[in-house]
Amino acid sequence: MTHHTDPAAAPAVLAGRDLVFGYRAGDPVPVFSGVTVEVPAGSVLAVLGPNGGGKTTLLRLLAGSLTPDAGRVVLDGTEVRPTRRGVGELRRRVQLVFQDPDDQLFSASVAQDVSFGPLNQGRPEPEVRERVAWALAALEIADLADRPTHLLSYGQRKRVVLAGALAMRPDVLVLDEPTAGLDPEGVEALLATLGGLRAAGTTLVISTHDVDLAHRWADHAVLLDRRVLAAGPARAVLTDPALLSAARLRPAWGPAVGAALRAAGAVPATAPDPATPGEVIRLTR
Amino acid sequence: MTHHTDPAAAPAVLAGRDLVFGYRAGDPVPVFSGVTVEVPAGSVLAVLGPNGGGKTTLLRLLAGSLTPDAGRVVLDGTEVRPTRRGVGELRRRVQLVFQDPDDQLFSASVAQDVSFGPLNQGRPEPEVRERVAWALAALEIADLADRPTHLLSYGQRKRVVLAGALAMRPDVLVLDEPTAGLDPEGVEALLATLGGLRAAGTTLVISTHDVDLAHRWADHAVLLDRRVLAAGPARAVLTDPALLSAARLRPAWGPAVGAALRAAGAVPATAPDPATPGEVIRLTR
Amino acid sequence: MHIAEGFLPPVHAVAWTVAAAPFVVHGARAVTMAVRTDPDAKLLLGASGAFCFVLSALKIPSVTGSCSHPTGTGLGAVLFRPPVMAALGTVTLLFQALLLAHGGLTTLGANVFSMAVAGPWAGYGGYRLVRALTARLPETTALGLAVFTAATLASLSTYTVTSLQLALAFPDAGSGIPGAFAKFAAVFSLTQIPLAVIEGLITVVIVRLLSTVARDELLRLAV
Amino acid sequence: MLAIDAAAYRGPWRRLHPAVKGTLFGGLLVCALVLPAWPGAALSALAALAAGFGPARVPPRAFLRAAWAPSLFVLTGAVTLLVSVGGPDGPVAWAPDGARRAAEVSGRAAAALCCQLMFAFTTPLADLLPRLTRLGLPAALVEVVALTYRMLFVLLDTTRRIQAAQAGRLGYRSRAAWIRSLGALGAAVFVRSYDRARRMRRGLECRGYDGTLTVLVEERPVRPAAIVAAVAPPLLVAVAALAAGISPSPG
DSSP: OEEOOOTTOOOEEEEEEEEEEOOSTTOSSOOEEEEEEEEETTSEEEEEOOTTSSHHHHHHHHTTSSOOSEEEEEETTEEOOSSHHHHHHHHHHEEEEOSOGGGTOOSSBHHHHHHHHHHHTTOOHHHHHHHHHHHHHHTTOGGGTTSBGGGSOHHHHHHHHHHHHHTTOOSEEEEESTTTTOOHHHHHHHHHHHHHHHHTTOEEEEEESOHHHHHHHOSEEEEESSSEEEEEEHHHHTTOHHHHHHTTOOOOHHHHHHHHHHHTTSSOTTOOOOSSHHHHHHHTO | OEEOOOTTOOOEEEEEEEEEEOOOTTOSOOOEEEEEEEEETTSEEEEEOOTTSSHHHHHHHHTTSSOOSEEEEEETTEEOOSSHHHHHHHHHHEEEEOSSGGGTOOSSBHHHHHHHHHHHTTOOHHHHHHHHHHHHHHTTOGGGTTSBGGGSOHHHHHHHHHHHHHTTOOSEEEEESTTTTOOHHHHHHHHHHHHHHHHTTOEEEEEESOHHHHHHHOSEEEEESSSEEEEEEHHHHTTOHHHHHHTTOOOOHHHHHHHHHHHHTSSOTTOOOOSSHHHHHHHHO | OOOOTTOSOHHHHHHHHHHHHHHHHHHHHHHHHHHHHOHHHHHHHHHHHHHHHHHHTOOBOOTTSSOBOOOOHHHHHHHHOHHHHHHHHHHHHHHIIIIIOOSOSTTHHHHHIIIIIIHHHHHHHHHHHHHHHTTTSOHHHHHHHHHHHHHHHHHHHHHHHHHHHHHHHSOBTTTHHHHHHHHHHHHHHHHHHHHHHHHHHHHHHHHHHHHHHOHHHHHHHTO | OOHHHHHHHHSGGGGSOHHHHHHHHHHHHHHHHHSOHHHHHHHHHHHHHHHHHTTTOOOHHHHHHHHHHHHHHHHHHHHHHHEEEEETTEEEEEOTTHHHHHHHHHHHHHHHHHHHHHHHHHOOHHHHGGGGGGGTOOHHHHHHHHHHHHHHHHHHHHHHHHHHHHHHTTTTSSHHHHHHHHHHHHHHHHHHHHHHHHHHHHHHHTTTOSSOOOOOOOOOOOOHHHHHHHHHHHHHHHHHHHHHHHSOOOO
């Protein structure tokens, strides 16, 4: 395992320590073991790895949606007890958004769906209403409030699900493959929205196998393939071709191109890596 | 509409002319109209466009899974009649593979599922058995033959569906977002398999919003956003930033980087565009 | 409430199989007819069967703290009608026996009689009756009442028939079959009666939601 | 996804013809039900467990977990046999012979349960379903059953994900929330099941679906030697139990 030390990291708001998880007897997916991750407060952590490497399992363990067979989940320095109360508190403060929005939309209308969480928290009605309005506004979908959920486009449904999680006012938002299935425009719009949440102080954990996205967007990165292959600042972890290939991932374009252009003298030696092909095109104009 | 003429193109094995389709009343997706595409024999055609732009609709129309409200589908120069017989012949020769493998897997056993198509074609049993074995071998999943479908991974199920389509020995294979949901390793493995089919003479139509994939892999490209924005050789269509932006797509890295490196003198002026970031990294070593 | 494998004497197991057979054959015929007239029906019936199985595998809160499952037969009877439900229920029970060890193979006939025949018919009867009686009430209220009645009645009648089946097999030494019925009914009432009420409430929520998000399907099923 | 099903596909007995396993465990099941409970049921149970945990390598933990719920039913049912109500000895009294009856009934049921479970743990449903037509069931009906089997896994997967999402938003914290969540879940699963059916029709049409779902079932011949081997244990159990019944019991 490679650990790049990161002196600048904030204290972890959420952490998993030595997590072990094996699906129930008979299931074909084997064990995932000894996984330790730290989620520094106020930052974006990207979890990368191949399919079947345990990304979703790790996210679900961190959000209290699965109980580890061994190891601990630590919230704000305190170990989460595997009791109703402990797990309830973890779930409230750490909200998980699954990949497929259809798995999370089960009410008739958008506003009803978004109110599901706050109502379960036992909040009084005016507060629930206020939270729903706020969450819909944060996702820029206030106009969809009264729409039936099954008539929305895929991108809209993704936003409604995010609003539903946000309405719980979590400290940490955990997103499983948030950009999967979105077209480039949808990806950019979602990233802009997530950028707003990040600026407002929400800690984000995202899983992806898009190294370019992680490199451009995350502060910290974890490479996971049934165990942690590397963890540390995104810039260090995601530019090491050997590490990426060990995690069965493809290197990112951004840093590769940046290095090549700097080496060729096409850009100054201090120029940052391009984040999009558009930036490269502007160079050659 | 931009049409890059393509003098080297083979005659179209399949074409859609002036296709019009409006989803049934009440559905939110609006009309798609006046769409004309040509699928040259033995090549790879990529259909690109934003979500909701009609990629899946076009693929379904071409494969006889939807009947156009107006316009014609032409197979080998002959118009497909909207009769049982006409559509049956189209469906036999043009096989559509949907994005979600669970839409097409109905049997609990892999080999049984793959045998469904050839049996419907009225093939005798020994031939069906031989075709099933051949299709499973072509997809490199011969070892899964008697596995239960529900215990397969997503990537494996995608391959089984492809084998089911291939066992019908189609002339054209139409794939809706074939790489969606696969990790980089899975994408490469699938492309290698599809490359084999292509080399063996199967015409391929794929939809995607990954411009890099299309640029690297397709001979021809169509940009679709409820109407055809551009059509022609992939190299021409997919390197035009204005066209791509009209189709709400992002430019590809490969051609952008190739141009920048050539301009900077980092590679010879005749060097091809890099297909992967790995090739760029090798340059700077 | 599934009678476990081997719990009934062989003669009773056979007798209940014979008793359930005509209903199941009738249901199977209804299914085959539906499939013959409409090829789409095959896939819809397969999906409905899977829905019934998944419904009966849900865990619902119970007083005893043990894990309980809804029967789903009341909802199934309202959505698919009792004859089709006899066939789908039999498939569900067969799968439950082989995939979950809920109920047995020799006791399949007895379980089919209580859960795929008696339950759906009682539930559907209740549903029709309440629908007729509440024709003047607003539709949402009337539908809610009818569905609650159907689900609760289906669950309760399943429980009653099962108790009766056990009483017939194991008459009380002192008071015979009525005494045995009282005993079995009392022992299982602890879990089954609250369960019936909760299942009724859940079913109302389901149908309320369906009447907004799946109106077309409900119309097609003529609920 | 379902422990019994997964074990049945992975076990070493998967290759055996279902008829062989049916003969073995079915025969033992009949022995458990019709022979004198002692020692018939005990011997049947022993034979089923020996075959299951021995050569068939059924995972014991999964077996115990599956046996739990039906055992609870058997115990609850047997307890009621211990007492008698409304008889001459008062409203509630110990039933004469109650303990023996309860022991016999629960012994038989436990033995039968072992046979049933061992059959289920070694025989995948996918091997069983195509052979239902042999029993004279109409092909259309068997196709519906097979589709149900395939679709239930897709739906079960959906159900678990929806339930996890609801739990994440505290949907199972109180009883009222639980009922609300299950109701929403039931409705969502119904809608999804119909959607699945429609999408599958669309997918199958491309492969020439015209109303029948014919597939090629690989015929596995039943080896007579295997059938003989499967008949032997039930036969031996029957002979042993009957012999024990004839010989004077000690004490």
